[in-house]
Each structure stands twice: as structure tokens, then as C-alpha cells.
Ligand code: SF4
């Protein structure tokens with residue numbers, strides 16, 4: 001496991017379809033409602049990320065990548 005890998009999301013493009021959450025076997029990504037009422041996908045457990053790339057491969061908009 002590469003501890004330095006973590007997903008990043010371009011929120012200006014993301015439509016919160018949830019595909020990346022379903023694609024991740026390691027529960028890195030979750031969806032929640034923020035204080036401003038917006039429901040957004042976010043990186044909940046970055047330490048779980050293996051850098052497998054499944055989230056990015058399953059994003060229809062290409063707005064999540066591994067860094
Ligand atoms: S790279 Fe793999 S482990 Fe990391 S968030 Fe994406 S799907 Fe999950």
C-alpha cells in the first residue's frame with residue numbers, strides 16, 4: 001500500500017453521481033451533507049487509499065484523480 005496516494009476531486013466538475021464511492025473497495029470516499037446544505041462526495045479515509053485508480057476509472061466526468 002502506498003501511503004502517499006490520495007484521491008482529489010474537482011468540485012467544479014463533479015455532479016455527485018456516487019460512482020467513485022461504489023467503485024472504491026476501501027471505503028475511502030463518502031457522501032455527506034455539509035453545513036451549507038450541499039451534499040458532496042469527500043475523501044473520508046485517505047489513509048485507506050491504495051492508489052488502485054478504480055475511482056478515477058469509474059468517474060464519467062474525469063474529475064477525480066490520484067495524487
Ligand atoms: S484509488 Fe482506489 S483505494 Fe484510492 S480512493 Fe480510488 S478506488 Fe479507493
Ligand code: SF4
Nearest residue numbers: 014016017018020059
Ligand atoms: S464519480 Fe466523478 S462525478 Fe461522480 S461523484 Fe465521483 S468524482 Fe463526482
